[in-house]
Amino acid sequence: MTGTGTTVEPRRFSVEREAGVTLAGEVWDPVGEGTTPLDEILMLHGGAQTRHAWTRAARRLASEGYRVTAMDARGHGDSDWDPEGDYDIHRLAEDLEAIVAERFPGRRPVIVGASLGGMTAMLSLGSGQDVARALVLVDVTPKLEAEGVEKVGAFMRSGFNGFASLEEAADAIAAYQPHRKRPDNIDGLRKNLRLREDGRWHWHWDPRFAGSASADNADIGTAFFEALVPKIQQPTLLIRGGISDIVSDESVRHLLELLPHAHTMEVPEAGHMVAGDDNAVFLDQLEWFLTEIVGVVGK
Structure with missing residues (x-):
């Protein structure tokens, strides 16, 4: 609901990629018929999440005048699984470039990318692809803490065999995120889990994706992104979780060495899932960036 009592509901759409792969997305238009959006925002979720990770954020942003698009990455949510199980970051970057070309013709969005989504955007922008006019990294930097990545x-691999019930899945999440209050109503998990023929609830993403999340890949990724990130010229903001085990103080220092024009902010009580832990503070910081920094660039 908005402050005027108007319900903001998204419109679903799809982006066709190669044969056998269709990407799912949805867009929240700004409230008010014929309203010109303050800006266009493209939100990319983290690995093993879906576009629904952004629902609360997208609704508030749309109620405040922004047009917000959220995508399910290849192999996640309602997007098709890759036939070959290929979830290399370059393939995801190609998907991003296709999404922007089709959904934002003649204009460029502000990309908000959490974890994997931020890495995908860093690769595209650092490779010279014109996919965004500004970038918001949500608890992701070129240098990640290997222990947190592992x-x-x-956690992702622990769910390979599924869960006997939604309650069992909620227990697993609570054990992984002990700082977050367990919700009284767990029906929201139905958007991230699917009941399969074996009678068990499985995460709504391709389990072949999970092989990329390891301490070794975290170290490899640091060297890879060190060569790309300094080439990013768009206004950039890092919003980190204050108790994240993925992005550390050293991670932030390293980012600023590579990208001196970047701004950094912290959501004190949030872990790696920043928007999920404290959506209100996250959005306050995002909107500061949109109005005070990106706004002076011009649309």
């Missing part, structure tokens, strides 16, 4: 990978 913890994420272990």
Whole structure:
């Protein structure tokens, strides 16, 4: 609901890629018929998430005048699984470039990318692809803490055999995120889990994706992105979780060495899932960037 009592609901759409792969997305238009959006925002979720990770954020932003697009990455949510199980970051970057070309003709959005989504955007922008006019990284930098990355990978792999019930899945999430209050109503998990023929609830993403989340890949990724990130010229903001085990103080220092024009902010009580932990503070910081920094660039 908006402040005027108007319900903001998204419109679904799809982007066709190569044969056998269709990407799913949805867009929230700004409230008010014929309203010109303050800006266009493209939100990219993290690995093993879906576009629904952004629902609360997208609704508020749309109620405040922004047009917001959220995508399910290849192999996640309602997007098709890759026939070959190829979830290399370059393939995801190609998807991003196709999405922007089709959905934002003649204009460029502000990209908000969490974790994997931020890495995908860094690769595209650092490779000289004109996919955004500004970039917001949500708890992701070129240098990630290997122990935290391994913890994420272990959590993803722990669900390979599915869960006997939504309650069991909620228990697994609570054990992984002990700082977050467990919700009284767990029906929201139905957007991230699917009940399969074996009678068990499985995460709504291709399990072949999980092989990329490891401590070794975190170290490899640092050297890879060090060569790309300095080439990013768009206004950039890092919003990190204050208790994240993925992005550390050293991670932030390293980013600023590579990208001196970047701004950094912290959501104090949030872990790696920043928007999920404290959506209100996250959005306050995002909107500061949109109005005070990106706004002076011009649309």
